[in-house]
Amino acid sequence: MAPELPFSYQVVRSRRRRTASLVIDMGCVEVRVPALVDALWVDNWVRSKADWIVPRLESQTRALERHAIVIEQGGRFILEGVDFTLGWCRGAKSDVAVSGSQVQLTLSSRIRKDETDAVRELLKRWMVGVAGQRLVARCRELGEQCGLQPSAVQVRDYRRKWGQCNVRGEISLNWRLLHLSPEQRDYVLIHELCHLREMNHGRRFWALVARHCPDYRQYRSALSAAYPYLIW
Ligand SMILES: [Zn+2]
Numbered sequence: 001m002a003p004e005l006p007f008s009y010q011v012v013r014s015r016r017r018r019t020a021s022l023v024i025d026m027g028c029v030e031v032r033v034p035a036l037v038d039a040l041w042v043d044n045w046v047r048s049k050a051d052w053i054v055p056r057l058e059s060q061t062r063a064l065e066r067h068a069i070v071i072e073q074g075g076r077f078i079l080e081g082v083d084f085t086l087g088w089c090r091g092a093k094s095d096v097a098v099s100g101s102q103v104q105l106t107l108s109s110r111i112r113k114d115e116t117d118a119v120r121e122l123l124k125r126w127m128v129g130v131a132g133q134r135l136v137a138r139c140r141e142l143g144e145q146c147g148l149q150p151s152a153v154q155v156r157d158y159r160r161k162w163g164q165c166n167v168r169g170e171i172s173l174n175w176r177l178l179h180l181s182p183e184q185r186d187y188v189l190i191h192e193l194c195h196l197r198e199m200n201h202g203r204r205f206w207a208l209v210a211r212h213c214p215d216y217r218q219y220r221s222a223l224s225a226a227y228p229y230l231i232w
Helices: 039-048 050-067 115-146 175-179 182-194 203-212 216-230
Strands: 009-014 021-025 028-034 075-079 082-091 095-099 102-108 152-156 163-165 170-174
Touching (some): 009 039, 021 050, 039 050, 050 216, 082 115, 102 115, 115 152, 115 170, 115 182, 163 182, 170 175, 175 182, 182 203
Parallel strands (some): 009 028
Antiparallel strands (some): 021 028, 095 102
16 A cells, blocks of 8 residues: 555546646645546556645645634734734623734623634624725725725625726725735735726736836735635
C-alpha cells in the first residue's frame, strides 16, 4: 500500500470533464476528474502532484493561523487588520463594545441557544451594521476622489468574493471587508469603483486601478491570504 499522503482531498467527478485538474482553495484540495476515472488512478495522479500541492496548502494553513477569526472566550477577532481579544458575558441586553484590544460582547440573558452560535450571530449583525455606515461612506468618499460615482452602494454577505459591481453602476460590498487593513480594503473599493468605467479585468482596467491605487499589486496578491475572513 502507498504511504499516507500528508493531506486529504476531495474528488469531484463530472461527465463533461475530459482531463483532471486540481484546485486548492481555502485550505482544501479538490481534484476534478472525468466521471469514469477509477479511484486508484486518481490517487496516483494526486501523489504525482504532491510537490506542487504541499507548499500551497502550507501557505494557506499559515494564512489561517494568522487570520482566523476564533469565536471562543479569549479568542481572536480582527478589525481593520488589527487583532482583538474576544470575550463575552451575560447581561440585560445584547451589545458589542470595542475598547483597547478587546471586543467584548454582552449576551442577553434571554438567549437560550448555544452561546458560541449566539456570539457569532451577534458579531455578524454588528459587523453588517458597522459596514452599512463605514464601508458605504468610505466607498462614496473614494468615489468622489476618483471621479467614479456608483448609483448605489450596498452591503452584502458573500463567501467567495469581496465585492461586486453591476452594469447598473451598483456596488455591493462584503461586510467582511471590515477585517482587512485600511489600505487593503481601499484597494478593493477602488477595484469595484473602477469597474464603473471598465466592466472587465483588461489592460485599461488595471491602468485605471493603478492610477488611483499605485500599490495595488501588493494588496491584490496579499488578498488571497485573507480568505479565513470569508469562512467564519
Ligand atoms: Zn473585478
